[in-house]
Amino acid sequence: MSRRRTPVWTPSDDQMGHWPALSGNAINGVGEHAPRRPSPIYWRPPETIPHGPLQRWFYQRTGDDPTLAEARQERQRAIDEPLIPVAADKADMAAESLTGAVKRAAAECGADDVGVTAMRADYVFQGDDPPNYPWMIVIAVEQDYEAMKQAPSMRSLVEITRQYGRGIRAAKGLANWLRGQGYDAFPYGGPMAGSFVLIPPAIEAGLGELGKHGSMIHRKFGSNFRLACVLTDAPLIADARQTFGADDFCLHCRVCSDACPPAAILPEKTLVRGEQRWYVDFDKCLPYFNEAMSCAICLAVCPFSRPGVGDNLVMKLATRRARDEG
Ligand code: B12
Ligand code: SF4
Ligand code: SF4
Secondary structure (H helix, E strand, C coil): CCCCCCCCCCCCHHHHCCCCCCCHHHHHCECCCCCCCCCCCCCCCHHHCCCHHHHHHHHHHHCCCHHHHHHHHHHHHHHHCCCCCCCCCCCCCCHHHHHHHHHHHHHHCCCCEEEEEECCHHHECCCCCCCCCCEEEEEEEECCHHHHCCCCCHHHHHHHHHHHHHHHHHHHHHHHHHHHCCCCEEEEECCCCCCECCHHHHHHCCCCEECCCCCEEECCCECCEEEEEEEECCCCCCCCCCCCCHHHHHHHCCHHHHHCCCCCECCCCEEECCEEECCECHHHHHHHHHHCCCCCHHHHHCHHHCCCHHHHHHHHHHHHHHHHHC
């Protein structure tokens, strides 16, 4: 039973005039039993995707705020900064010490958390070539909670844009550090989707769990963070997945689904490309996202995101689990 007090939001005719004849949930493979690679759906060159006209519509609506324009320019400067060449001699370090050194370098470059995982072809969008690197170093950057509490607003959109820039700078700094050690390294941060999804490798790299709102929950930052990464051929050691009870907590919590204006967050796990997991209805989320400054209400209201509360929740869940197991 829903606790919603407000009626479900409906999109403008202006936006829906650009909507394609195809459901985004079909593109994402909802109801499909066989596993397959994800299909490109958004934040891709607009002429290559059915929802491309909506992507253009979003940029036209948000384009002329000066603070946002400045944040976008700074993000673009980070994207455009060239990489240094790969040094001719490789650093003589065993995988264990190199992995430790990579994590320290990532923190110095501005990453708030970092994890290592093997690159897998199933992260790569259909139609894109799997990048030729064995390892992915996944970076998390925390967003300012006070700014995000005001989502959806120009302030939260500016904060999101700034954190994209910070993620790209951290990834680029780390890629350059690796290149200086003689290893090939390629950085990726948003906002464009690139050629692979970030959440599945970030989960494998131990950065957190998938929440009901379709984003990840980190044990310290809650849902309030962005992801970036570096692909590399440096020999590294993978981190293990980490679970701290977020998935179980989501089973009995409805804070994000009740707060989502278009009611896009599905209350039950759903079959998507062969996996039963949390899923957000694309056809409901995207119109609100486009009209409301890229939304992010679901990140802001998640109890794990509230500073101080998230840590306590994680501790309580660990105590409960120890009691249940003992
Ligand atoms: C396209 C995109 C969108 C689209 C559509 C997303 C969709 N699910 O269809 C729109 C514009 C609607 C969107 C909205 C949001 N997004 Co978005 N989005 C992306 C982007 C660029 C590509 C993802 C994609 O193509 N998804 C389409 C298919 C693959 O979606 P899906 O099948 O539902 O799978 C999703 C998850 O379930 C998970 N996933 C995929 N396969 C598997 C397999 C398993 C086993 C599991 C457990 C999970 C999992 O990853 C997918 C993430 O969308 C990524 C960056 C990246 N390169 O990954 C950011 C990204 C996922 N978005 C992010 C965020 C935060 C948001 C918003 C909160 C908006 C905002 N302003 O912050 C909302 C949340 C609502 C939502 N729908 O999830 C963050 C998540 C960070 C976090 N804490 O987890 C990312 C990683 C961007 C970043 N660099 O930080 N997004
Ligand atoms: S981004 Fe907004 S519309 Fe989309 S799922 Fe989250 S709260 Fe709902
Ligand atoms: S608000 Fe509740 S249900 Fe939604 S992701 Fe956070 S913990 Fe899970």
